Amino acid sequence: MSNRVAVVGGGISRFDNPRYELHEEMCAEAVREMLADNSNIDYPKDIDAVIYSYFSDHLAGQLCFHWIIHDYLGLLPKPAYRVESGGATPIDALINAFMYIKSGIFKNVLVVGWEKMSELDTPKVNEFIAAASDTDFDFPVGGYYTGYYAVLETRHMYLYGETEEDLAKIAVKNHNNATFNPYAQWRSQHGTTFITVDDVFKSRLISWPYRALNCAMISDGAACMLLASEETAKKFTDSPVWITGVGLGTDTMRPGDRVDNPMYRGLYSEDESIYPGVSTKTASPYPEMANFGSIRVSGDMAYKMAGIDNPVKQLDFAELFNPYDGVELAEYEDLRFCKRGEGKILVREGVTDWGGELPCQLSGAHTAAGHPVGATSIAQAMQIYWQLTEQTANKWKTKARALSGAQRALLQGHGGTGCQSGVIIFERG
Amino acid sequence: MAYKPKKIVESLEYNKQWDEWARQGNWSPVGWRWIEGPKGYRLDKLSTTNYLVIQRPHASLYHHSYGMTSKFFKGLLEKKLYGSKCPKCGSIYLPPRAHCWNAECRLEETEWVELPPxxxxxxxxxxxxxxxxxxxxxxxxxxxxxxxxxxxxxxxxxxxxxxxxxxxxxxxxxxxxxxxxxxxxxxxxxxxxxxxxxxxxxxxxxxxxxxxxxxxxxxxxxxxxxxxxxxxxxx
Known part of the structure; x- marks a missing residue:
């Protein structure tokens, strides 16, 4: 029998800027929440191995930070290592843990992720994040990540005609969701009042078409999740959440290399055919510089493993990687929530809003819950876990964004400008 | 490598003061603040405590080789625009690649061509x-x-x-x-x-x-x- 992998617990230490606690203290808080919620975990005896997730040595001025965290959490001499892949770091850490348990090497694997980005001023943080672009080509021109993603969104707008208002609607949805989330940076800094499209337009332009409220926050925070084998899961909980599919995919480091990319040519002929007759048609019309091929590849792999052929019908909600609002719109297409070019229709019809057929980002995600890189997808995974086990109302002290009876959810994460992507499908037992 | 090349063919030597500037800071505190701040893992469970926050600068100087794409950047110094061309499939790259990425070319080494501006x-x-x-x-x-x-x-x-x-x-x-x-x-x-x-x-x-x-x-x-x-x- 194949060894199924369960989620049996976890915790979050809230996202904010700044958090004055040390990195290891925030991680300890997340682990304490997990232990407080699940007295069946015999800590540290039940932890067989740990995967650590953090993005940047530069932001902290500290290499091998996980050695500090690991001993701080009292987990010596257990096996542990760090995963790093930009924004994909936390989802890769989760997938690493999944594969470890699948392999039978370890039964229970703890994933701990964090980031502290507040020690430098915002332009310096932008500089250090941009060090994850090609520093011989993209970085010296001054685009930095908001710029790289903005040129991709400009291209998608040019081809498929979504407007700045569509992007603003995504921002409104996510910020308003975050006002209910007690772990969210937006709620900490701006309170619980809702925003409107007009508020988005009034926020500072960052790189057209993105304004401040369309962009990921710079955050501190931590999260952890405990994954267990089918054999050991029942010791921890009567209501595990199963990981039924995982997927991984990659695309070019430099976004500008995607126009004629031979590796994608013909892979998705239907999406290539939905391409307007423009003067700048490329030799590789999908994804080129408009969509995210790595997300398509990772999504398809996860769907196949989980037996999903109609994501909108078969998924109850999703937490996507949304550093900028156009990314969320393109992801709807790349993850097959709709056809290529129809992401704007999902936005306009409210399909991904609270109450829609496939709510996305109930946590608020990157632009509103916050984006401490190494923790982000783990915290989103925890919000999925709480939704699928119907703990959200209790955790959030409100039913405003708590689903009832949700069976299946998708988590997607990626790094760079979609240079690598991961998808995980979670299902309640 | 950057310090002791076999031979320097041509150069614009950097101001050696950069060696000193790159040692600026050295991770040593230049100031501190004793502050009051929030503590707690959730917004509904916050208390107030004190933190010591120090200011700690550092700088560095990288000696970076452009590797096999060096001719492109030397071209820029001479106001010439070069791309790299695969002799097998004919693909021309700008940004240049020293090896073709077309799978069928099996990482063939590319050749330099001058590009129209x-x-x-x-x-x-x-x-x-x-x-x-x-x-x-x-x-x-x-x-x-x-x-x-x-x-x-x-x-x-x-x-x-x-x-x-x-x-x-x-x-x-x-x-x-x-x-x-x-x-x-x-x-x-x-x-x-x-x-x-x-x-x-x-x-x-x-x-x-x-x-x-x-x-x-x-x-x-x-x-x-x-x-x-x-x-x-x-x-």
Whole structure:
């Protein structure tokens, strides 16, 4: 029998800027929440191995930070290592843990992720994040990540005609969701009042078409999740959440290399055919510089493993990687929530809003819950876990964004400008 | 390697004061604050406590080799634009690749070709904020430009055009700065044709908003950097 992998617990230490606690203290808080919620975990005896997730040595001025965290959490001499892949770091850490348990090497694997980005001023943080672009080509021109993603969104707008208002609607949805989330940076800094499209337009332009409220926050925070084998899961909980599919995919480091990319040519002929007759048609019309091929590849792999052929019908909600609002719109297409070019229709019809057929980002995600890189997808995974086990109302002290009876959810994460992507499908037992 | 090459063929030697500047800071505190701040893992469970916050600077100087793509960057110093071409499949790369990435070419080594200083905008953004090194030149336009004959696009600054007059397909010239330094910023683009207003991708409402944004960004840059401010967009 194949060894199924369960989620049996976890915790979050809230996202904010700044958090004055040390990195290891925030991680300890997340682990304490997990232990407080699940007295069946015999800590540290039940932890067989740990995967650590953090993005940047530069932001902290500290290499091998996980050695500090690991001993701080009292987990010596257990096996542990760090995963790093930009924004994909936390989802890769989760997938690493999944594969470890699948392999039978370890039964229970703890994933701990964090980031502290507040020690430098915002332009310096932008500089250090941009060090994850090609520093011989993209970085010296001054685009930095908001710029790289903005040129991709400009291209998608040019081809498929979504407007700045569509992007603003995504921002409104996510910020308003975050006002209910007690772990969210937006709620900490701006309170619980809702925003409107007009508020988005009034926020500072960052790189057209993105304004401040369309962009990921710079955050501190931590999260952890405990994954267990089918054999050991029942010791921890009567209501595990199963990981039924995982997927991984990659695309070019430099976004500008995607126009004629031979590796994608013909892979998705239907999406290539939905391409307007423009003067700048490329030799590789999908994804080129408009969509995210790595997300398509990772999504398809996860769907196949989980037996999903109609994501909108078969998924109850999703937490996507949304550093900028156009990314969320393109992801709807790349993850097959709709056809290529129809992401704007999902936005306009409210399909991904609270109450829609496939709510996305109930946590608020990157632009509103916050984006401490190494923790982000783990915290989103925890919000999925709480939704699928119907703990959200209790955790959030409100039913405003708590689903009832949700069976299946998708988590997607990626790094760079979609240079690598991961998808995980979670299902309640 | 960077310190003791076999032979220096030609050079622009750096000001050796950079060795000292790169040791500035040295991770040693230059100041501190004893502050009151929040403590707690959730917003509904916060208390107040004290934290010591220190200021700790450091700097570094990288001796970076451009490897097998060095001829491209040496070309920039000489105001020549080179791309790399695969002798097997004929693909021309800018940014250059020393090895072809077409699977059937099995990482064949490429050859250098001189490229025409012309291309077209594939996509672009109007930058109103950026990373530390680029703040003084805000606002500016970055454009990913496909140089004639190339199978990739290269990021460049696009100058001497209003942001709303930029669209995918706009023909541009590649220009060299007066004093090249040996990085990709040695080239910039300017329109090679009068922009066609019927090809604009911004609505009139967007353009009005953008004009207001540009004004605000310029004010911010001038306020922050005074006479050192060099906004790249003239309106």
């Amino acid at each position: 012309r291309g077209e905008v594939h996509t672009f953004s109007v930058m109103a904020f950026s990373a530390t090194p680029f703040l003084k030149t805000l606002p500016f336009i970055i454009a990913y430009v496909r140089v004639e004959g190339c199978c990739t696009t290269v990021p460049t600054r696009l100058l001497k055009v209003n942001p709303w007059d930029v669209y995918p397909g706009l023909k541009v010239n590649i220009n060299f700065v007066e004093h090249p330094k040996g990085d990709i910023m040695d080239i910039y683009c300017t329109p090679a044709e009068t922009p066609d207003p019927s090809k604009r991708i911004m609505s009139s409402e967007t353009i009005e908003r953008l004009k207001d944004d540009m004004r605000k960004v310029k004010e911010w840059v001038v306020r922050k950097f005074g006479s050192e401010a060099k906004p790249s967009i003239e309106i």
